[in-house]
Amino acid sequence: MKIFLIFFASYVFGSTLVVIYDGVSKGTVEPIIVNNFRYIGTDQIVRIGDGKRYYATKKFKESVRLWGSRVVFSPENPYVVIDGTPYNMGLPTKLDRKGLLVPLEGFFKSFAAATGHSIELTDSSIELSITEGTSESAYNKIDESPSESPKSQLLERKRKSEEETKYKGVIVIDAGHGGKDPGAIGPSGIREKDITLPIAKYLRDELKLLGFDAKLTRYSDVFIPLSKRTEIANKLNADMFISIHCNASKKSSSNGTQVFYLSPARTDEARATAALENQSLLLEDEPIIDNIDELQYIMADIAQSAHQRESSILAYIVEQNLADSIGTIARGPAGAGFYVLYGTYMPAILVETAFISNPDEEKMIALPKNQKKIAKAIAAGIAQFVENIKQ
Ligand SMILES: [Zn+2]
Numbered sequence: 558m559k560i561f562l563i564f565f566a567s568y569v570f571g572s573t574l575v576v577i578y579d580g581v582s583k584g585t586v587e588p589i590i591v592n593n594f595r596y597i598g599t600d601q602i603v604r605i606g607d608g609k610r611y612y613a614t615k616k617f618k619e620s621v622r623l624w625g626s627r628v629v630f631s632p633e634n635p636y637v638v639i640d641g642t643p644y645n646m647g648l649p650t651k652l653d654r655k656g657l658l659v660p661l662e663g664f665f666k667s668f669a670a671a672t673g674h675s676i677e678l679t680d681s682s683i684e685l686s687i688t689e690g691t692s693e694s695a696y697n698k699i700d701e702s703p704s705e706s707p708k709s710q711l712l713e714r715k716r717k718s719e720e721e722t723k724y725k726g727v728i729v730i731d732a733g734h735g736g737k738d739p740g741a742i743g744p745s746g747i748r749e750k751d752i753t754l755p756i757a758k759y760l761r762d763e764l765k766l767l768g769f770d771a772k773l774t775r776y777s778d779v780f781i782p783l784s785k786r787t788e789i790a791n792k793l794n795a796d797m798f799i800s801i802h803c804n805a806s807k808k809s810s811s812n813g814t815q816v817f818y819l820s821p822a823r824t825d826e827a828r829a830t831a832a833l834e835n836q837s838l839l840l841e842d843e844p845i846i847d848n849i850d851e852l853q854y855i856m857a858d859i860a861q862s863a864h865q866r867e868s869s870i871l872a873y874i875v876e877q878n879l880a881d882s883i884g885t886i887a888r889g890p891a892g893a894g895f896y897v898l899y900g901t902y903m904p905a906i907l908v909e910t911a912f913i914s915n916p917d918e919e920k921m922i923a924l925p926k927n928q929k930k931i932a933k934a935i936a937a938g939i940a941q942f943v944e945n946i947k948q
Pocket residue numbers: 733734740741749801802803834
């Protein structure tokens with residue numbers, strides 16, 4: 558009996574709400590109360606909506622169609638993307654055994670804003686009504702007008718289903734350093750920031766060829782604070798975050814490729830690499846810290862991050878592909894406290910392509926043909942990872 562009580566105590570249900578959209582009742586939702594806030598499962602959104610649910614990349618994201626709009630949620634992420642535009646729901650989604658729990662008020666307010674509706678939320682109902690005269694709602698009306706020919710409706714349905722099957726996800730590519738932050742500098746004077754940017758651009762092109770949507774955190778030689786880079790990925794509701802770098806060591810003989818994910822460092826070498834990359838923080842206008850070593854303590858709670866396991870698998874696949882492709886040694890994927898990966902709501906890795914401090918590797922990574930090879934290998938690794946997690 559006691560066991561049952563504990564089981565049921567984990568779910569507290571709020572009172573049922575009727576959902577009314579443009580004057581039509583769409584059914585009811587039964588919120589679950591978590592920490593005094595009302596949440597609903599995505600299964601309930603599917604029920605009141607068009608009855609369709611897609612998994613963009615299984616386990617990570619849920620995409621549903623609600624009354625003609627495409628809505629994408631990510632786990633533990635407060636941003637919802639509605640018809641391609643991110644909205645902040647105020648509270649992050651929660652992972653549940655059945656899927657994602659979505660904050661009720663934040664979601665419906667975002668949906669109303671995205672679709673040009675006004676919203677009235679009471680204890681027993683949610684009502685979305687079209688606001689007079691907005692161009693967006695006028696457009697929706699035309700779109701759903703019955704005067705549209707059956708042929709064009711058919712074409713539209715075909716286009717939408719093609720769009721769904723083609724959707725492979727958004728990858729945010731971060732070219733390390735930039736602007737006043739040159740990154741590491743090689744023995745012949747080549748700067749890390751000038752290597753990472755072309756690789757990032759080639760990677761974007763490769764990913765697009767593979768059917769992904771890819772975005773960069775920087776497109777030119779500019780300085781962008783580390784936390785801003787993470788924020789870009791979160792706002793875009795990205796499926797993956799890939800930060801591109803070159804490793805450096807005091808020993809000029811150090812060589813090889815290594816891919817990192819966020820986790821407390823287990824070796825001094827991994828810790829040193831993270832400390833080096835975290836130096837960029839000191840160049841920010843308002844540095845969050847003046848002692849890089851202290852960062853490890855700040856990030857001590859990262860061990861249980863929702864995506865650590867996936868990130869380590871991604872790191873492994875990308876490192877193998879990359880080392881094979883450019884003939885470097887694979888140093889073995891490792892966890893460490895990289896600030897640029899901290900706070901990402903998706904699988905995230907930092908790729909140390911090779912050692913810019915090693916004269917041979919510096920020469921190698923400076924050649925555009927090798928930068929293209931690197932990009933191709935990383936893209937192939939990403940595609941392999943997506944195939945892997947779909948199973
Ligand atoms: Zn770097």
